[in-house]
Amino acid sequence: MKLKVLAAGLLVSLPVLGATTACAQNINGAGATFPNPIYSRWFTEYSQQHPDVKINYQPIGSGGGIKQATDGTVDFGASDIVMTPEQISGAKVKVVAIPTVLGAVVPVYNLPGVSAELKFSQDALAGIYLGKITKWNDPYIAKENPGVNLPDKPILVVHRSDGSGTTFIFTDYLSKISPEWNSKGLKGGSIAWPVGIGGKGNEGVAAMVRQAPYTIGYVELIYAEQNHIQFGVVRNHDGKFVKASTEGVTAAAAADAKSIPADYRVSITDAPGPASYPISSFTWLLIPSPAKDQAKGKAIKDFLYWMLDHGEGEAAGMTYAPLPKAVADRVRQTIAALQ
Amino acid sequence: MDWERENNFCMTANDAVNTPNTIPRQTTPSNFVSAAPAAPETPETGPSPIRQFLSKRGSGKLADGTFSAVMLLCACSIFAIVIFIAVILVLRSKLSLVQFGFKFFTGSSWDPVSGDFGALPFIVGTLETSLLALLMAVPLALGVAIFLTELCPRALRSPISFLTELLAAIPSVVYGLWAVFVLVPLMRDTLGPFLVKYLGWTKLFDGPNFGVGLLSASIILAIMILPIISSLTRDIMLAVPSNQREAMLALGATRWEMIRTGVLRNARIGIVGAVILGLGRALGETMAVTMVIGNSPTISKSLFAPGYTLASVIANEFAEASGSLYTSALIEIGLALFLVTIVVNGVARLLVWAVTRGAPGRVA
Numbered sequence: 001m002k003l004k005v006l007a008a009g010l011l012v013s014l015p016v017l018g019a020t021t022a023c024a025q026n027i028n029g030a031g032a033t034f035p036n037p038i039y040s041r042w043f044t045e046y047s048q049q050h051p052d053v054k055i056n057y058q059p060i061g062s063g064g065g066i067k068q069a070t071d072g073t074v075d076f077g078a079s080d081i082v083m084t085p086e087q088i089s090g091a092k093v094k095v096v097a098i099p100t101v102l103g104a105v106v107p108v109y110n111l112p113g114v115s116a117e118l119k120f121s122q123d124a125l126a127g128i129y130l131g132k133i134t135k136w137n138d139p140y141i142a143k144e145n146p147g148v149n150l151p152d153k154p155i156l157v158v159h160r161s162d163g164s165g166t167t168f169i170f171t172d173y174l175s176k177i178s179p180e181w182n183s184k185g186l187k188g189g190s191i192a193w194p195v196g197i198g199g200k201g202n203e204g205v206a207a208m209v210r211q212a213p214y215t216i217g218y219v220e221l222i223y224a225e226q227n228h229i230q231f232g233v234v235r236n237h238d239g240k241f242v243k244a245s246t247e248g249v250t251a252a253a254a255a256d257a258k259s260i261p262a263d264y265r266v267s268i269t270d271a272p273g274p275a276s277y278p279i280s281s282f283t284w285l286l287i288p289s290p291a292k293d294q295a296k297g298k299a300i301k302d303f304l305y306w307m308l309d310h311g312e313g314e315a316a317g318m319t320y321a322p323l324p325k326a327v328a329d330r331v332r333q334t335i336a337a338l339q
Numbered sequence: 340m341d342w343e344r345e346n347n348f349c350m351t352a353n354d355a356v357n358t359p360n361t362i363p364r365q366t367t368p369s370n371f372v373s374a375a376p377a378a379p380e381t382p383e384t385g386p387s388p389i390r391q392f393l394s395k396r397g398s399g400k401l402a403d404g405t406f407s408a409v410m411l412l413c414a415c416s417i418f419a420i421v422i423f424i425a426v427i428l429v430l431r432s433k434l435s436l437v438q439f440g441f442k443f444f445t446g447s448s449w450d451p452v453s454g455d456f457g458a459l460p461f462i463v464g465t466l467e468t469s470l471l472a473l474l475m476a477v478p479l480a481l482g483v484a485i486f487l488t489e490l491c492p493r494a495l496r497s498p499i500s501f502l503t504e505l506l507a508a509i510p511s512v513v514y515g516l517w518a519v520f521v522l523v524p525l526m527r528d529t530l531g532p533f534l535v536k537y538l539g540w541t542k543l544f545d546g547p548n549f550g551v552g553l554l555s556a557s558i559i560l561a562i563m564i565l566p567i568i569s570s571l572t573r574d575i576m577l578a579v580p581s582n583q584r585e586a587m588l589a590l591g592a593t594r595w596e597m598i599r600t601g602v603l604r605n606a607r608i609g610i611v612g613a614v615i616l617g618l619g620r621a622l623g624e625t626m627a628v629t630m631v632i633g634n635s636p637t638i639s640k641s642l643f644a645p646g647y648t649l650a651s652v653i654a655n656e657f658a659e660a661s662g663s664l665y666t667s668a669l670i671e672i673g674l675a676l677f678l679v680t681i682v683v684n685g686v687a688r689l690l691v692w693a694v695t696r697g698a699p700g701r702v703a
Contacts (some may be wrong), residue, residue, distance in 0.1 A: 011540050061657060061658040063658065063659035063660055063661040064658055064659070066661065067661070081661075084661070086662070094400060098485070101475065153521040154547055156547070156549050161629065161634030161651075161655045161659065162658065163451075163655060163660060164659060169395075185452055187452065188451060189451075189659045190451050190655075190656050190659065190660075191450070191452050192448065192449060192450040192451070192452070192636075193635070196635065197549065197551055197552075197633035197634060197635050197645040198633065198634030198635060198645075198655070199634070200629055200630060200634070200654075204630065207519055208519075208551070210522060211519070211520070211524060211550075212523070212527065212549055212550060212551075215549075241367060246511065261431060294607075315510065
């Protein structure tokens with residue numbers, strides 16, 4: 001009896017559903033781990049508001065996201081790393097990159113007896129990671145930190161051992177500010193580091209830095225904030241020392257907004273502007289266009305509009321920087337143009 | 340008395356089953372009767388249930404044939420799996436095999452950006468940590484096994500055995516976490532300075548000691564393979580017949596002489612097998628090692644220096660590897676690990692064969 005009522009209800013409701021969207025959609029995505037917390041929140045919330053759409057996201061890493069999206073094995077991908085020209089030309093499925101939120105990378109350190117917030121100039125950071133600055137009381141570090149009693153101890157450099165978007169952002173920054181770094185071609189998700197030891201994941205680097213005295217490492221801003229790890233202040237393009245914050249990151253994106261190309265393949269590290277935090281980056285969703293399945297394409301488009309209108313507002317609360325208005329307006333046009 | 344009789348009865352029934360078919364099944368063998376003379380009331384109940392079953396179920400030809408065919412298939416699946424893995428590894432790493440050739444195994448640069456790949460630092464790191472781990476774990480494991488089988492008071496035996504097996508069941512990521520939070524600080528602040536002070540002359544402990552590095556990785560590996568080696572060794576030593584021990588003691592041997600010549604000598608091939616199994620785990624261990632080894636593809640003389648292993652680099656970089664040459668090189672790392680395991684196992688077996696062939700139990 002109950003079943004019959006249920007079946008009748010379904011029969012009645014199906015055409016209604018069919019009128020609004022094609023039918024219940026299951027959309028699968030995969031990619032970057034860095035925006036996973038906010039993506040999973042968005043997707044859950046969106047599914048609650050739109051019960052006919054279910055979005056599954058697997059945080060398998062940026063490289064995997066690009067690969068699966070361009071191979072067409074997922075309905076959309078996600079990446080913290082801009083696609084290389086070879087990846088674009090070799091793609092089986094053409095994808096359009098849509099910036100979603102921004103993140104930052106911060107230098108974390110462990111100096112027993114030093115409670116002051118350390119300031120790092122471009123030369124100091126590059127020098128440390130090149131292995132040229134080996135002591136904490138090196139003049140390059142001391143110059144920017146007068147009054148801080150820097151110990152005469154060797155610096156232990158920690159980097160990521162796994163390939164990651166975080167490493168890409170950090171090395172992209174270093175290659176912009178240091179000609180020597182740039183000449184060595186050390187830019188990528190995993191590189192041949194001149195010095196240091198590798199920790200696996202943000203948590204691996206953070207654990208190493210927390211435990212071992214006289215270490216320096218780099219982690220994502222969200223990770224440092226959520227785990228209350230002290231991080232250093234970095235000098236930006238305009239010569240101002242900026243502490244990483246969502247505002248600083250959005251400022252960096254806004255400063256570069258005019259020079260952002262149509263495909264959003266842009267690096268905003270070392271952005272101009274007094275308030276810009278220099279080690280920042282967009283993270284992108286990779287949307288197949290033209291869509292293989294029109295209904296799915298439409299559902300994804302609807303989600304993207306929702307993201308601009310509602311999702312962005314939730315970003316700052318989760319320590320992701322929202323898109324600056326100028327960029328958001330452009331993204332809206334890009335979404336409209338998706339096929 | 341009753342229990343003894345039944346036991347006797349069962350044994351003779353089993354014996355009857357095991358005797359060849361030439362003995363007619365229906366006749367009662369005379370020794371069967373004589374085995375249970377104290378129970379004249381029992382034998383008149385007819386043939387035993389086992390015999391009834393065997394005579395009822397007819398010929399076993401078909402069943403035997405099927406059984407041996409299925410078992411053969413099971414055995415062949417091992418060959419099939421090994422060959423399948425090897426073929427896939429070679430096929431998928433074709434790109435880097437063609438590009439680098441044999442130089443892949445001797446090159447020491449690992450640069451994903453410029454696409455220059457060499458596996459030597461990883462091979463060296465893998466062998467170095469595994470062999471060091473064996474060096475630490477084998478004597479300890481032998482000690483544990485000897486104590487458990489020969490010296491341990493009965494009350495202590497099962498708690499120690501239980502704990503050893505528990506150690507083997509701990510997931511490797513838990514070992515890794517423990518190493519990060521306990522072993523690394525210990526190595527940095529206590530163990531490392533101690534080693535530098537007393538063994539610094541060996542030049543093995545030069546350079547800065549950050550707590551992470553080859554030595555820490557080897558120690559955590561040693562702890563991980565200890566339970567495998569010790570519990571297998573214990574089982575093997577228990578399997579040595581006790582008349583071997585009794586004979587040694589009767590000849591006037593001390594306890595240690597008895598263990599050395601009576602037990603260890605008889606069990607040596609099994610013990611080497613246990614060590615090889617432990618080595619296999621050490622070579623392939625990924626998670627715990629990558630958390631403490633420092634993950635730097637360099638070859639250095641110091642045991643404090645960071646290193647890298649074949650398994651760790653795959654785990655670290657495969658998920659984010661972009662570009663087909665990079666992926667292919669990582670799969671070739673897998674192939675290298677496969678080959679290293681085969682070579683190491685082969686060498687170990689050769690060594691055992693060379694040392695023990697035809698050697699009688701003598702005072703070594």
